Amino acid sequence: MDPNSQQSGNMEEVKIFDPSILPPCLDQIDLAYSDSDVLSENHCVNEDHRMPSDPEGLLDSADPTSEESNQPQEPSSTDMQKLDIDDDRPLCAGGSETDSGKASEDSALVDNGQDDSSEFVVTVLARGKMEEQGMGMKGASSPLCDTPLGPPSHRNEDVTAESWRQHRKHVFVLSEAGKPIYSRYGSEEALSSTMGVMMALVSFVQSGDNIIRSVYSDEHTVVFMQRGPLVLVSVSSSRQSEQQLRNELLYVYNQIVSMLTQASITRIFEHKKNYDLRRLLAGSEKILDGLLDLVDSDPSLLLCAVHCLPLASSLRDSLSQILQKAITPNLVFSILIAKNQLLTIVQEKMVIDDARLEPADLHLLLNLIGASSAFQAGEIWTPICLPSFNPDCYFYAYISYLDPPECTVCLVLLSTDKEAFYSVAECKRKIEEAMQAQNALNAISKAHSYSVSQVGVSDLRHFMYKPFDVPDNHRQLTQFTSPEMEAPYGSEEEQTRLLDLYRDMHSRIHSTSRPLKLIYHVAERETLLAWVTSKFELYTCFSPLVTKTCAINAITKLLRWIKKEEDRLFIRYPPKYSTTPNPSKSSRDGH
Amino acid sequence: MPQASRTKKPDVKVVILGDMNVGKTSLLHRYTERKFKDTISTVGGAFFLKQWGPYNISIWDTAGREQFHGLGSMYCRGAAAVILTYDVTNWQSLAELENRFLSLTDTANTDCIFAIVGNKADLTDTLAHGPDTESERGDEAQPEVPCPTPPGTPLQHKQVSREDAVALYARVLRYKGLEEKACLPAETVCFETSAKTGYNVDVLFETLFDLVLPSILKKRSEGESSTVDLETPMEVKRTKAGCCA
Numbered sequence: 001m002d003p004n005s006q007q008s009g010n011m012e013e014v015k016i017f018d019p020s021i022l023p024p025c026l027d028q029i030d031l032a033y034s035d036s037d038v039l040s041e042n043h044c045v046n047e048d049h050r051m052p053s054d055p056e057g058l059l060d061s062a063d064p065t066s067e068e069s070n071q072p073q074e075p076s077s078t079d080m081q082k083l084d085i086d087d088d089r090p091l092c093a094g095g096s097e098t099d100s101g102k103a104s105e106d107s108a109l110v111d112n113g114q115d116d117s118s119e120f121v122v123t124v125l126a127r128g129k130m131e132e133q134g135m136g137m138k139g140a141s142s143p144l145c146d147t148p149l150g151p152p153s154h155r156n157e158d159v160t161a162e163s164w165r166q167h168r169k170h171v172f173v174l175s176e177a178g179k180p181i182y183s184r185y186g187s188e189e190a191l192s193s194t195m196g197v198m199m200a201l202v203s204f205v206q207s208g209d210n211i212i213r214s215v216y217s218d219e220h221t222v223v224f225m226q227r228g229p230l231v232l233v234s235v236s237s238s239r240q241s242e243q244q245l246r247n248e249l250l251y252v253y254n255q256i257v258s259m260l261t262q263a264s265i266t267r268i269f270e271h272k273k274n275y276d277l278r279r280l281l282a283g284s285e286k287i288l289d290g291l292l293d294l295v296d297s298d299p300s301l302l303l304c305a306v307h308c309l310p311l312a313s314s315l316r317d318s319l320s321q322i323l324q325k326a327i328t329p330n331l332v333f334s335i336l337i338a339k340n341q342l343l344t345i346v347q348e349k350m351v352i353d354d355a356r357l358e359p360a361d362l363h364l365l366l367n368l369i370g371a372s373s374a375f376q377a378g379e380i381w382t383p384i385c386l387p388s389f390n391p392d393c394y395f396y397a398y399i400s401y402l403d404p405p406e407c408t409v410c411l412v413l414l415s416t417d418k419e420a421f422y423s424v425a426e427c428k429r430k431i432e433e434a435m436q437a438q439n440a441l442n443a444i445s446k447a448h449s450y451s452v453s454q455v456g457v458s459d460l461r462h463f464m465y466k467p468f469d470v471p472d473n474h475r476q477l478t479q480f481t482s483p484e485m486e487a488p489y490g491s492e493e494e495q496t497r498l499l500d501l502y503r504d505m506h507s508r509i510h511s512t513s514r515p516l517k518l519i520y521h522v523a524e525r526e527t528l529l530a531w532v533t534s535k536f537e538l539y540t541c542f543s544p545l546v547t548k549t550c551a552i553n554a555i556t557k558l559l560r561w562i563k564k565e566e567d568r569l570f571i572r573y574p575p576k577y578s579t580t581p582n583p584s585k586s587s588r589d590g591h
Numbered sequence: 592m593p594q595a596s597r598t599k600k601p602d603v604k605v606v607i608l609g610d611m612n613v614g615k616t617s618l619l620h621r622y623t624e625r626k627f628k629d630t631i632s633t634v635g636g637a638f639f640l641k642q643w644g645p646y647n648i649s650i651w652d653t654a655g656r657e658q659f660h661g662l663g664s665m666y667c668r669g670a671a672a673v674i675l676t677y678d679v680t681n682w683q684s685l686a687e688l689e690n691r692f693l694s695l696t697d698t699a700n701t702d703c704i705f706a707i708v709g710n711k712a713d714l715t716d717t718l719a720h721g722p723d724t725e726s727e728r729g730d731e732a733q734p735e736v737p738c739p740t741p742p743g744t745p746l747q748h749k750q751v752s753r754e755d756a757v758a759l760y761a762r763v764l765r766y767k768g769l770e771e772k773a774c775l776p777a778e779t780v781c782f783e784t785s786a787k788t789g790y791n792v793d794v795l796f797e798t799l800f801d802l803v804l805p806s807i808l809k810k811r812s813e814g815e816s817s818t819v820d821l822e823t824p825m826e827v828k829r830t831k832a833g834c835c836a
Contacts, residue, residue: 259634260658280658282611283632371631378652382635383662394661397635419665421638 044245117434154289159186159194170235171252171292174199177274181230181486182252182285184292188278198233202226214242225249228262230277238500241507244302248295249358253385255291259284262391273452290371294363301538302506305466305480306359309341309344311447313567318342319440320575326430330417331579333357334427337410338444342369342571345477349576358388359478361417369410370398379428381421384414398424403441452483457554461526462489462498463540465562469569481562481569487527498526502539505530509537520548527551598762601640601649602807606667608695609676610687611655614710617786618676619652622699622796634807636666643800646807670699671806672706672799675763678732679716679783681708682750685759693766704802705763706780707756708795713785715749721786756781775802 157164164186172191173182178199180188188195189446202224205212215222223234223245234248257265268275300307311319323334323346336343347357368384380399385391397416398421401407411431413424435441452462466480489498501523508517509532519530527542529551538556542551562569607615616630616637623639632655641648651666652661667673673696677684688707696703712719746836764771781796782789 280656283654283656300764368634378639380635380637381662382654383659384634418662421665425638445801 004343010177013445020084044512046435064095084504154185155187155285157186159190167522168236168238169292169296171249171288172198172233172235173252173256173288174231174233175269175275175277176226176229176231179274179276181256181277181281182288184289198224199231202231221245223249227253228266230256230265238503239509240503243510243512244503244507248301249382251291251295251301251364252288253586254360255288255364255367256281256284256536257387257391258361258368258385259287261385262387263393287368287371291364291367294367297462297495297499298361299365299482299502300480302499302503303464303466303480304359305478306362307339307341308479308569308571309343309447310450310481310565310568311343311444313572315440315443315447316344316571318438319435319444320346322431322434322479322577324577326427326436327579328415328420328423328427329579330415330420331413331427331577332416333412333414333425334577335362335365335412337366337369337412338447339408340366342479343409343444343447344571344575346575346577348580349578350580357477361386361388362477364399365412369412379425381424382417394418396420396424398428400428401427402435403445409441409444449484452488455483455558457557457561459546459550460554460558461541461543461545461556462486463538464502465539466537468537476574477571479570496542501526501528501541505539510591520551529555531555594730599649602646602810603671603803604649604651604669605672605803606651606653606670606696606699607674607676607762608653608663608667608692609655609674610678610681610684610691611707611786613655613676613681613684614786615655615674615676616652617649618674618708618710618792620793621786621789623793627731627789632656635662640798646800646804648800648803657691660691660695660713663692664698667696668698670696670703671803672704673699674708674711674795674799675742676708676710677751677756679749679751680711680714683789685751685755689759691764693763700806702806703767704775704780704799704806705760705767706761706782706795706799707760707777708781709751709756709783710786712783712790713788714747715760716783716817717746719723719783719785721790748807753781753783756783 073082081136149384167185169184171182171184172195174180174195174392176199179198180192182188183191183195202212211226212224214224219237221234221236221240221242223242225232225234225246227250228252232253234245234249236245253498265277268277268280295301298307319336323336323344326334332348334346336345342362343359345362365384365386378400380397382397382399383394384397387396395416398411398413398415402409402411411428413427415424452460461482462485464480464482466478468478485495485498489495500522505519505521505528508519509530517532519528521528521530522544524544526544527546529538529540529542531538531540538555538559540551540555542554546554566572603730609615611632616633617627620630620638621627623641633652636653636659638652639650639652641650651670653666675688675692677688696705759775760781761830764774779802782791782795782798786792786793813815
């Protein structure tokens with residue numbers, strides 16, 4: 001198939017790109033005008049390394065009608081050819097090859113077509129800004145030059161240095177007035193002029209009744225997202241899809257909301273447009289840093305699902321029962337976590353009827369706990385908002401580790417009563433006592449993630465399986481299961497590479513323009529198969545020499561194994577309790 | 592088993608307040624863990640129980656960020672002592688105590704003891720470069736000798752003098768409507784500390800614990816607290832209804 005035809009088909013979406021409209025961190029951007037000649041030329045230049053998002057060429061999709069069968073459709077011979085091409089496709093972590101194929105295919109700089117003249121003005125405007133900024137940045141960063149560079153002190157990074165530009169993914173948060181709120185690398189002060197340019201772009205496009213969504217260059221994707229008075233920008237060379245980057249920005253926004261609530265953010269900026277939100281967020285940078293590290297390393301955020309620690313169902317049930325018995329009025333969620341994975345969660349009956357706890361909220365909560373327990377001996381009591389649940393209200397979270405000093409098992413109790421610390425702390429004592437009586441901590445410490453070899457399918461190296469809501473577990477927390485990443489994915493680089501492959505598969509499965517049901521993808525060092533049905537979403541990774549039949553058989557076996565182990569891998573029936581005062585006096589527990 | 596939970600019942604409550612980044616968590620960490628480490632900004636408040644002789648002292652380490660002020664009065668309710676902490680190198684942090692934090696103490700006990708603590712003294716004072724001599728525990732974790740001064744770090748300008756802290760103490764008492772003469776003298780409750788070197792940290796906490804002792808004894812003699820004790824009545828019931836055991 002001819003990529004050019006596809007490109008010209010999408011031509012109306014392609015907007016002018018000029019390097020000067022980008023902040024200076026994005027140098028070396030190829031000019032890509034809405035001119036098919038330039039595009040095809042670009043494509044020729046990049047012929048030797050095909051792009052991941054190249055449509056049609058790299059993947060074959062099963063007929064929707066065959067999706068329920070356990071046999072992925074056999075591809076046609078032409079598809080096989082394309083798969084071959086795919087073989088030498090480089091998709092390395094932090095790969096820096098140009099991505100014009102992608103740019104031409106999905107880029108949409110601006111919602112609704114904008115006429116060329118106004119784009120020209122954007123360009124000119126931004127160019128002027130950029131020059132100004134170049135000066136400003138040097139001046140601002142010079143006092144920082146003497147600070148030593150070290151991986152943990154991202155705040156002190158010299159924002160004029162090449163190493164700063166080389167970061168795989170930058171995330172910026174600014175206020176509508178252009179005031180810096182957060183930058184993943186470098187100090188916000190030093191970046192205030194860069195963020196000024198970003199805001200100029202946003203507001204200029206806005207003045208034409210449009211919304212700037214993204215800018216594509218050869219090496220970078222810039223995604224803009226506005227939420228209330230906040231503007232979030234992702235500048236990424238990770239080659240993730242715009243949708244994925246947008247989703248990550250949403251996590252960042254929601255993490256900020258989880259600390260302040262949406263209502264108070266709106267109120268603050270209504271009151272004072274140029275408020276410096278860092279006043280309220282000071283000290284929370286590490287929470288956002290932690291979140292972005294998680295976004296890059298933990299597939300649960302990509303899949304919007306929760307990873308449970310595999311546990312014998314009898315043990316999980318008895319833990320749930322312990323939580324179920326230790327209640328106090330206004331308690332709404334009791335959550336037990338070990339090694340950053342969910343052990344069990346018990347929810348208030350009324351709450352679960354109203355709305356369910358979203359995995360995204362749980363991720364934010366877990367990240368907050370992980371990134372903020374200053375020292376882990378004490379009991380924390382803090383307001384926290386669960387944005388997907390209710391972005392405007394606080395819960396009060398009681399957080400305590402049950403196994404000091406190791407601090408691997410963490411109890412989180414959420415109440416709606418801000419004065420309830422002492423009664424909630426009393427629940428913890430009850431839980432602690434009951435767990436001691438059953439020697440539960442010891443049992444938990446023996447629980448661990450599983451190895452893919454337990455599945456007993458040769459050639460299968462790794463997988464991620466996410467079952468969807470089916471009637472019997474409706475309103476349940478979306479979960480997924482995945483084995484440990486083992487050799488050859490032992491090193492951090494290899495893990496990142498595998499996750500990148502998964503992300504690429506994920507973006508193609510969930511493409512808004514052309515969603516796929518099934519992808520068989522032969523990569524350089526492995527073969528991947530992604531498959532989505534009405535019942536589950538599955539990503540598998542095989543050794544490179546696996547045949548298609550072999551992979552399909554393996555998946556059948558894998559699904560059978562998961563079915564067998566279901567009770568151990570997932571929380572099957574999340575237990576509930578009732579803590580609202582009611583005639584049955586059930587809140588008087590413990591006897 | 593209920594034994595264990597009852598012995599943990601706090602006798603008295605101490606609250607640490609102060610602007611963000613003055614070192615509240617570090618002070619407590621130095622005292623309880625005997626070491627200094629880079630802490631992460633506290634969210635909400637952290638609750639600690641400190642066994643002190645036969646007594647249980649509960650300590651609330653609170654977040655300095657404005658964001659968490661909503662909970663301030665809850666942390667302070669019924670407090671026997673409030674540690675108002677500032678940073679000796681930051682005048683604003685002293686001013687904030689008066690502007691933002693003093694009003695949070697309205698829910699504290701009427702006989703609440705106030706301590707004014709200037710932390711980070713090691714940055715301005717060579718004296719503060721060693722832990723205080725009174726630290727009776729053998730803590731090898733600290734670099735005792737004056738070596739903690741990195742060669743390139745000159746002493747910083749001290750923005751808040753001891754006199755300023757003493758003056759604040761007088762204003763705190765006035766705010767509370769207390770007679771200065773009837774209260775503890777400023778020299779007893781104004782401290783300059785360094786969580787980094789350990790200077791004066793033990794002195795601060797041990798002095799305060801000594802000072803709240805009368806409050807503990809009073810509470811014990813009164814027997815009744817304003818909070819409902821869920822455990823005592825249950826105990827009574829259990830003995831009465833011995834049949835169901």
